[in-house]
Amino acid sequence: MxxxxxxxxxxxxxxxxxxxxxxxxxDQIGLLKPAMRSEKKYRYYDESDxxxxxxxxFYRELDFSLEQTRNxxxxxxxxxxxxxxxHRQTLMQKHKRINQLIxxxxxxxxxxxxxxxxxxxxxxxxxxFDQEKIDRWNREVDEKYDPKxxxxxxxxxxxxxKEHFNTVQEQGERVTIAIAENMDQxxxxxxxxxxxxxxxxxIENFYVCPAMMYKGLGQMxxxxxxxxxxxxxIKPGLATFMCESMVYYADNALKD
Amino acid sequence: MxxxxxxxxxxxxxxxxxxxxxxxxxDQIGLLKPAMRSEKKYRYYDESDxxxxxxxxFYRELDFSLEQTRNxxxxxxxxxxxxxxxHRQTLMQKHKRINQLIxxxxxxxxxxxxxxxxxxxxxxxxxxFDQEKIDRWNREVDEKYDPKxxxxxxxxxxxxxKEHFNTVQEQGERVTIAIAENMDQxxxxxxxxxxxxxxxxxIENFYVCPAMMYKGLGQMxxxxxxxxxxxxxIKPGLATFMCESMVYYADNALKD
DNA sequence: ATAGGCTATGACGTTGGGTGAGGGTCAAGT
DNA sequence: ACTTGACCCTCACCCAACGTCATAGCCTAT
Numbered sequence: 405m406x407x408x409x410x411x412x413x414x415x416x417x418x419x420x421x422x423x424x425x426x427x428x429x430x431d432q433i434g435l436l437k438p439a440m441r442s443e444k445k446y447r448y449y450d451e452s453d454x455x456x457x458x459x460x461x462f463y464r465e466l467d468f469s470l471e472q473t474r475n476x477x478x479x480x481x482x483x484x485x486x487x488x489x490x491h492r493q494t495l496m497q498k499h500k501r502i503n504q505l506i507x508x509x510x511x512x513x514x515x516x517x518x519x520x521x522x523x524x525x526x527x528x529x530x531x532x533f534d535q536e537k538i539d540r541w542n543r544e545v546d547e548k549y550d551p552k553x554x555x556x557x558x559x560x561x562x563x564x565x566k567e568h569f570n571t572v573q574e575q576g577e578r579v580t581i582a583i584a585e586n587m588d589q590x591x592x593x594x595x596x597x598x599x600x601x602x603x604x605x606x607i608e609n610f611y612v613c614p615a616m617m618y619k620g621l622g623q624m625x626x627x628x629x630x631x632x633x634x635x636x637x638i639k640p641g642l643a644t645f646m647c648e649s650m651v652y653y654a655d656n657a658l659k660d
Numbered sequence: 661m662x663x664x665x666x667x668x669x670x671x672x673x674x675x676x677x678x679x680x681x682x683x684x685x686x687d688q689i690g691l692l693k694p695a696m697r698s699e700k701k702y703r704y705y706d707e708s709d710x711x712x713x714x715x716x717x718f719y720r721e722l723d724f725s726l727e728q729t730r731n732x733x734x735x736x737x738x739x740x741x742x743x744x745x746x747h748r749q750t751l752m753q754k755h756k757r758i759n760q761l762i763x764x765x766x767x768x769x770x771x772x773x774x775x776x777x778x779x780x781x782x783x784x785x786x787x788x789f790d791q792e793k794i795d796r797w798n799r800e801v802d803e804k805y806d807p808k809x810x811x812x813x814x815x816x817x818x819x820x821x822k823e824h825f826n827t828v829q830e831q832g833e834r835v836t837i838a839i840a841e842n843m844d845q846x847x848x849x850x851x852x853x854x855x856x857x858x859x860x861x862x863i864e865n866f867y868v869c870p871a872m873m874y875k876g877l878g879q880m881x882x883x884x885x886x887x888x889x890x891x892x893x894i895k896p897g898l899a900t901f902m903c904e905s906m907v908y909y910a911d912n913a914l915k916d
Numbered sequence: 917a918t919a920g921g922c923t924a925t926g927a928c929g930t931t932g933g934g935t936g937a938g939g940g941t942c943a944a945g946t
Numbered sequence: 947a948c949t950t951g952a953c954c955c956t957c958a959c960c961c962a963a964c965g966t967c968a969t970a971g972c973c974t975a976t
Contacts, residue, residue: 414922419879421872428924429964444972445924461872466761470963485769492765499758502751505722509748513741616717620676670953680954685933700941701955726932 410440410448420457435474436460466491576606583646584639591649600653603646615657622650666696666704676713691730692716722747832862839902840895847905856909859902871913878906 413424430436431447436457438447449457456477463473468491476487579602589596604618625635625647635643669680686692687703692713694703705713712733719729724747732743835858845852860874881891881903891899 412922413924420876423964424923425964425966433963446972447923458873458876461876465872466765488765488769492762492769495758495762495765499755499762502755502758506748506751506755509722509744509751513744513748616677616721617714620714620717623675668953679933681933681935684955689932698954702941703954 409451411450411454413447413449416449416454416457419454420461422461430460430470433470433474435470467495576603579603579606580635580638583649584642587639587641587645591645592652596649597653597656600646600649603650604653615654618657619651619654622647622654625650665707667706667710669703669705672705672710672713675710676717678717686716686726689726689730691726691733723751832859835859835862836891836894839905840898843895843897843901847901848908852905853909853912856902856905859906860909871910874913875907875910878903878910881906 411419413427416427417424427436427447431438436453439450439453440448442448459477460470460473463476464470468476472487476484579599583596583599583603586593586596586599607618607621625643635646667675669683672683673680683692683703687694692709695706695709696704698704715733716726716729719732720726724732728743732740835855839852839855839859842849842852842855863874863877881899891902
């Protein structure tokens, strides 16, 4: 009987490109146990181990977890095709999500870099808002907020061109009024949700506002008296209604 | 002097959509420390904390690590635009990689599902290979390898149509010979690397073979006498040359 | 015999929290 | 005043997939 070829950890590591530690770990979790152990506990792998390792590496390459891999390899009844298909779906979702993230980043960059030709001052910026509230807000900001953050947000906001801002402001008013006019509908109705989408887009003129943040904003509409007052003044119940609609919208967006 | 609004952990959690534990954690790592602590160690957040949390959530949404986020928020000199740009690059790389993974999965599915009309038998499959070696290989497989795995790989290989296999076999020969004819070039030269790319594609007709696995295969060409003999017979030094070229190719592919 | 290169196990670190355990606090209702 | 229930605190261990020592044993060559 011929001697089987034996491979030490180091040899297997060099062959496969993974580390010795990884081999130890795979052994430990029962994913790849060496065919043999010397009396001094040295691990020795044979060709069938190498074959299995190739398969492990294949699944690892595809971002399967080690446990999934073990299930696939150890269970002969495991539906390989089905596993690949669901895995494909997961990958597609990730793909989509990353795509969205890139778009969000792009929007952020655009907003920061574009429209720098004509900076705004505070008066322009808050034009149309209740003056007393603005003063109070500014005072609070000056007194309480970290100077760094104030400078930063002022920088960002100050970089919008005046013209852009005016039309933007109009848009916001139109959207808000349209929402108020549709308060008889369900918050989840297509009409309202479409308007909320516009509202979200409008908000993003000021700062980048991913779904999660938008949800938080919606909740602030009812929790924060300043906001509540602003919207209640337009129409009673509008603050609550907007909150509800925004949260619904954000949750849907987050589900993907 | 007016009392500042205070928010308990629970309130902040509900407002922001993250868990209380996460807030504890953010406190612990110094990412978001509450404005105030009661004498009983209760955390109380104020509006500026909420503002910071919104920013944190924004960066989290974009898959920044918490440490990166902290750096961005705490360092006023931090180049925000630059950070976004590099982050965009990272996202693009991930995007690309996931795309590749999806393609690999698709290839695997295609290979498993397609071409089932005409299955091959062993003779067809190994046609053109040295018969003695085949017998030995089969014996070894039968004796030593896990029946599960044997069944699986046989299933996979058996599903290629005969016609497909014939042309595939020709392709493989052409590529191998072309590589042998270019052994005077560097393994890293464009010519050789292009051929290796063909070779990789050819290999993938038999089994899905991501870069890491391809590298392993390349190393097997010099470590495993069966392989070495096969290639040395075509041209002395070819085994080593192919190994070198394949490893170089795989390493480049792995770098992305 | 000694140096070097290999091997083993064990334990702790990483990220971003989850999930309790065990105990203190607060506000409302009775 | 007391109880109840909801809230708060701080440990402290858990996940994946290893990396990184530390400490000690093994093997081989000169």
